[in-house]
Amino acid sequence: MEYESIIGLEVHAQLLTESKIFCGCSTIFGSPPNTQTCPVCLGLPGVLPVINRKAVEHGIKTVLAVGGKVHAESIFARKNYFYPDLPKGYQISQYEKPLSTGGFIEIDTDSVKKKIKINRIHLEEDAGKSMHPDDESDDETSVDMNRCGIPLIEIVSEPDIASPEEAYLYLTKLRQILQYLGICSGNMEEGALRCDANVSVRPMGVEKFGINTEVKNMNSFRGVEKALSYEIERQIEILEKGGTVVKETLLWDEKKQISSVMRTKEESHDYRYFPEPDLVTLAVSEEWIDQIKRSLPELPEQKKQRFVTQYEIPEYDAGVLTSSKELADYYEECVKYHPESKMVSNWVMGEVLRELKERKIGIKNFKIAPTDLTDLLRLIDEGIISGKMAKEIFAEMTETGKSASEIISEKGLAQITDEEELSRIVEEVLTDNPENVKMYRAGKEKLLGFFVGQVMKRTEGKANPKLVNEVLKAKLSENRDEK
Numbered sequence: 001m002e003y004e005s006i007i008g009l010e011v012h013a014q015l016l017t018e019s020k021i022f023c024g025c026s027t028i029f030g031s032p033p034n035t036q037t038c039p040v041c042l043g044l045p046g047v048l049p050v051i052n053r054k055a056v057e058h059g060i061k062t063v064l065a066v067g068g069k070v071h072a073e074s075i076f077a078r079k080n081y082f083y084p085d086l087p088k089g090y091q092i093s094q095y096e097k098p099l100s101t102g103g104f105i106e107i108d109t110d111s112v113k114k115k116i117k118i119n120r121i122h123l124e125e126d127a128g129k130s131m132h133p134d135d136e137s138d139d140e141t142s143v144d145m146n147r148c149g150i151p152l153i154e155i156v157s158e159p160d161i162a163s164p165e166e167a168y169l170y171l172t173k174l175r176q177i178l179q180y181l182g183i184c185s186g187n188m189e190e191g192a193l194r195c196d197a198n199v200s201v202r203p204m205g206v207e208k209f210g211i212n213t214e215v216k217n218m219n220s221f222r223g224v225e226k227a228l229s230y231e232i233e234r235q236i237e238i239l240e241k242g243g244t245v246v247k248e249t250l251l252w253d254e255k256k257q258i259s260s261v262m263r264t265k266e267e268s269h270d271y272r273y274f275p276e277p278d279l280v281t282l283a284v285s286e287e288w289i290d291q292i293k294r295s296l297p298e299l300p301e302q303k304k305q306r307f308v309t310q311y312e313i314p315e316y317d318a319g320v321l322t323s324s325k326e327l328a329d330y331y332e333e334c335v336k337y338h339p340e341s342k343m344v345s346n347w348v349m350g351e352v353l354r355e356l357k358e359r360k361i362g363i364k365n366f367k368i369a370p371t372d373l374t375d376l377l378r379l380i381d382e383g384i385i386s387g388k389m390a391k392e393i394f395a396e397m398t399e400t401g402k403s404a405s406e407i408i409s410e411k412g413l414a415q416i417t418d419e420e421e422l423s424r425i426v427e428e429v430l431t432d433n434p435e436n437v438k439m440y441r442a443g444k445e446k447l448l449g450f451f452v453g454q455v456m457k458r459t460e461g462k463a464n465p466k467l468v469n470e471v472l473k474a475k476l477s478e479n480r481d482e483k
């Protein structure tokens, strides 16, 4: 039997604000444990939370970027549960009246563009972090409250995602949007972006949804893809054997590449949600929304389309170049100095991206400035160096930080483009190979390659190949009639 999978994702994104969502504590990542806390985020008695305007603004930006509807009024609610990293015994979140509903994210699957609908986006506070020892013999777990109260938005998708690959594409696109907006670092390793998935399967053609499970603890995009594939397989296997899928929460184990049951899944009533009595209704005016709308930057999809029309590059190139705002800026800066837009695109997508991947760095930390790269490209265009030489020089530039011209003069790498000098070398080659010259002139024109090779050998590969061909052809036909 054929099965189809149905996936919905809940993504938590930490918002880039300087202070926490309900107090003035710092949000800097990586500080010593429990140094960024106060009575409010520790949930001591007698304190009152105050909403951080910037966090709301970041939330609204996201809603507008995905085309959702910002509600004029939304309400904070207490989500009650016990966990050691939650000192208040509840998390302030939004439940019945979230910040927004609706919107969508468009993904490019192999064949088509597909819209994944957004159910809602709401604001909430993060919990602390339990720190389990790496050493299993150590049975102590400590807790770091620095993360308590870091502002989050939760982006809940509709169950429109049909495969692990689509989930990967959705997450990539969502992260791209958040990063373009500058409201989330998108760093999954640091926990700035976290994803839970609801998964169910059903036989093809059946309309009723299957029983879904929740998969948690996936800490990379590839991890999400693998965990979902694993869970879909697991559910199909149960159904094939005539069993029933149990509604439960599973934890993905990245090391073992398996998932295990964390708990039977709780229902929302288990959380005893009720309106947060310490916070008033969150009112968002039309003026404020308009003001934020006007401040929105160019978003990934718009930038991609602009690149296609403005620089006349293929959509594929535009997609790669706009994958991050920084890379797009780098490209545009290069084109400003060297308007051969497709040539620049090839170099950025090829050499530059390969270098970044090998060094595991972002474009921000890349040593070669746009003007340095375009200086190199100009040398190719002017025929001073060949494309092959340029790649070697580029590698040297990334190692030493020196400019292309510096490397060329140091190593004597410039191409021989002086026609007189080349003519002299060509003459030498012809004089040294009289037999081959005779055969060429008798009609064996394939020998041209041999002569080119000889010239290249004598010039240690520095001769301009186009010029060598021209000079050779001219010289070889020159005296044809005389003999």
Ligand SMILES: [Zn+2]
Pocket: 020, 023, 024, 025, 036, 037, 038, 039, 040, 041, 042, 149
């Ligand atoms: Zn605090």
